[in-house]
Amino acid sequence: xxxxxxxxxxxxxxxxxxxxxxxxxxxxxxxxxxxxxxxxxxxxxxxxxxxxxxxxxxxxxxxxxxxxxxxxxxxxxxxxxxxxxxxxxxxxxxxxxxxxxxxxxxxxxxxxxxxxxxxxxxxx
Amino acid sequence: xxxxxxxxxxxxxxxxxxxxxxxxxxxxxxxxxxxxxxxxxxxxxxxxxxxxxxxxxxxxxxxxxxxxxxxxxxxxxxxxxxxxxxxxxxxxxxxxxxxxxxxxxxxxxxxxxxxxxxxxxxxx
DNA sequence: CTGTATCCGATGGGATACTG
DNA sequence: CAGTATCCCATCGGATACAG
Numbered sequence: 632x633x634x635x636x637x638x639x640x641x642x643x644x645x646x647x648x649x650x651x652x653x654x655x656x657x658x659x660x661x662x663x664x665x666x667x668x669x670x671x672x673x674x675x676x677x678x679x680x681x682x683x684x685x686x687x688x689x690x691x692x693x694x695x696x697x698x699x700x701x702x703x704x705x706x707x708x709x710x711x712x713x714x715x716x717x718x719x720x721x722x723x724x725x726x727x728x729x730x731x732x733x734x735x736x737x738x739x740x741x742x743x744x745x746x747x748x749x750x751x752x753x754x755x
Numbered sequence: 756x757x758x759x760x761x762x763x764x765x766x767x768x769x770x771x772x773x774x775x776x777x778x779x780x781x782x783x784x785x786x787x788x789x790x791x792x793x794x795x796x797x798x799x800x801x802x803x804x805x806x807x808x809x810x811x812x813x814x815x816x817x818x819x820x821x822x823x824x825x826x827x828x829x830x831x832x833x834x835x836x837x838x839x840x841x842x843x844x845x846x847x848x849x850x851x852x853x854x855x856x857x858x859x860x861x862x863x864x865x866x867x868x869x870x871x872x873x874x875x876x877x878x879x
Numbered sequence: 880c881t882g883t884a885t886c887c888g889a890t891g892g893g894a895t896a897c898t899g
Numbered sequence: 900c901a902g903t904a905t906c907c908c909a910t911c912g913g914a915t916a917c918a919g
Contacts, residue, residue, distance in 0.1 A: 646859030681766045712881040727858040734851040735770035
């Protein structure tokens with residue numbers, strides 16, 4: 632059960648490839664994870680995710696919105712207020728992402744070891 | 756249970772951020788998934804993953820090797836032969852990745868809908 | 880507060896040709 | 900077969916400044 636024979640081809644129609652097109656970058660999974668905690672405002676998310684610039688945050692949010700994973704609601708008040716909320720599909724997609732995050736939390740020691748090792752070897 | 760309060764900060768020490776540093780790119784999860792099927796040779800993987808160039812495959816494999824997720828074994832024969840195998844840690848990390856792949860397989864219809872929608876909206 | 884615009888370097892990623 | 904070496908373009912991603 633460790634081999635699946637010569638037949639399996641992971642082409643661009645393979646579901647995993649397609650879901651990776653949606654979320655496989657530096658920030659998207661984190662933003663998704665952050666939004667899973669509930670409706671969030673723009674600045675709030677930036678505060679929660681140190682290192683994430685406005686530019687990248689808006690870019691990620693626009694992508695998620697375009698793909699129907701996030702709903703964006705603008706309130707016409709001053710100062711401006713915008714709320715971001717996961718859609719039903721967004722919440723579904725969050726589940727496997729959350730599994731990955733949980734796995735990470737459960738394997739911090741291994742992550743430590745990886746990063747220690749990284750320092751002693753040349754990058755790529 | 757949908758909100759986690761103002762306290763949670765997803766900084767660069769947050770485990771999810773760290774595991775994403777390991778695998779959050781276009782090809783790594785696919786390669787990991789492919790290797791989970793058993794020991795693989797270089798050309799074999801390239802055949803299984805259409806669209807993946809030699810350059811990117813070797814780059815991804817070197818990264819996985821550096822991080823201790825993959826073991827590389829070279830056989831001194833002609834023609835050359837090299838085998839790549841997941842390490843114990845690699846197999847562990849494969850689990851949540853497999854979950855994501857399984858999720859994708861279970862939600863092909865939603866993925867179809869996303870891609871249909873994408874065409875009608877402007878990209879970013 | 881929620882964005883936009885611009886600049887710019889770093890990286891990702893494909894094509895092609897070459898090597899042991 | 901399993902890589903290496905280049906070239907080159909697109910996107911990523913940070914910094915800064917500006918606007919409604």
